[in-house]
Amino acid sequence: MVELMPQSYVARLDLEKVFGRTAPLHVDLGCGDGSFLCALAERHPAKNFLGIERMSGRVAKACRRACTLANVRVLHLEISYASRYFFPESSVAVFYLLFPDPWPKRRHHRRRIVTADFLDAIHTALAEEGLLRIATDQLDYFRQIMLLSGSNSRFTLAKADDVDVPFSKFERKFREAGAPIYRLALRKTSPVT
Numbered sequence: 001m002v003e004l005m006p007q008s009y010v011a012r013l014d015l016e017k018v019f020g021r022t023a024p025l026h027v028d029l030g031c032g033d034g035s036f037l038c039a040l041a042e043r044h045p046a047k048n049f050l051g052i053e054r055m056s057g058r059v060a061k062a063c064r065r066a067c068t069l070a071n072v073r074v075l076h077l078e079i080s081y082a083s084r085y086f087f088p089e090s091s092v093a094v095f096y097l098l099f100p101d102p103w104p105k106r107r108h109h110r111r112r113i114v115t116a117d118f119l120d121a122i123h124t125a126l127a128e129e130g131l132l133r134i135a136t137d138q139l140d141y142f143r144q145i146m147l148l149s150g151s152n153s154r155f156t157l158a159k160a161d162d163v164d165v166p167f168s169k170f171e172r173k174f175r176e177a178g179a180p181i182y183r184l185a186l187r188k189t190s191p192v193t
Helices: 015-019 035-043 056-067 079-085 106-110 116-125 139-150 169-176
Strands: 025-029 048-053 072-076 093-096 126-136 155-158 182-189
Touching: 015 048, 025 035, 025 079, 035 048, 035 056, 035 072, 048 056, 048 126, 056 072, 079 116, 093 116, 116 126, 116 139, 126 139, 139 182
Parallel strands: 025 048, 025 093, 048 072, 093 126
Antiparallel strands: 126 182, 155 182
């Protein structure tokens, strides 16, 4: 069983206990059916991978895909809550936020996950020099993310395409439709003292 059932919803995860080992942690925020998460975990068996998904059906699919992989766990929880409360400080090497719901109508923009508070939570959880990798097919959302991240001095832009990663289910779908894909990688920086 790869679905993670936390002992508490107010305590940080004990990652060594969760995975049974210490290894760099990669987190897929909104892992969907687990196809990206599991493909990445197969390529990098020396790393730990955690998928977070709020939709029960997707969690079940991700668990079925991951059942043979010792380095994958799936957490059934809301992404914004998990990113804020579940990760020990400086514990995550890489976060992946791939094709988050764009909430395209202006009146729904407040529901978008990438906010200043979200970036603060990600910064706290990221290890030194850790990365947040984002991909979207929505240019306006990409521009909003660029503005938010540009005004946050705790991140710097990193190369977005410098890592060989598998395509997610949504990326395959958007590529087949000819939609442009916008990528952003943010590297955690330490404040200058």
